[in-house]
Amino acid sequence: MITDDRVWVRPTPAVKNQRAEIGYNGLLARSGADSVWIHYGFDGWKNVQTQPMTRRGDGGFSCSVLCQGDRYVNFCFKDSADHWDNNSGWNWSCDIRS
Numbered sequence: 001m002i003t004d005d006r007v008w009v010r011p012t013p014a015v016k017n018q019r020a021e022i023g024y025n026g027l028l029a030r031s032g033a034d035s036v037w038i039h040y041g042f043d044g045w046k047n048v049q050t051q052p053m054t055r056r057g058d059g060g061f062s063c064s065v066l067c068q069g070d071r072y073v074n075f076c077f078k079d080s081a082d083h084w085d086n087n088s089g090w091n092w093s094c095d096i097r098s
Contacts, residue, residue: 006085013095014067020094024053024077025060026085033079036061040076042069042096053077067096 006026014020028036035055041048047068053061067073072093076086 007092009073009094013097014073016067016070016096016098018067019064020067020073021062021064022053022075022094023056023060023062024085025058026077028077028079028083028085029060031083033081033083035080037078038063038065038075039078040065041074042067043071043074045074050078069096070098072096 006024008023010021010023022038022040024036024038036053037050038053039048039050051063051065053063056062065073065075072095074091074093076084076091078084
């Protein structure tokens with residue numbers, strides 16, 4: 001689950017087969033990344049996808065993800081220089097409810 005101010009998900013928990021907005025203001029954004037991508041999957045990294053995020057006015061990034069899992073969405077982030085923020089190897093996850 002998300003426990004810090006680097007990442008947020010709306011709604012929380014996410015709803016199955018609906019879109020959730022995921023926001024990122026972590027290390028890559030704070031280090032001046034020109035672009036950030038979210039790398040995500042469901043229920044233990046199944047159906048993995050990568051998509052670009054949109055820069056926000058506050059310097060962070062956000063995107064919309066269709067929640068196609070049954071239990072949770074797993075995710076981490078990368079920038080255009082292929083630097084990763086994977087939460088020190090723990091990644092992030094958010095519950096999905098039906």
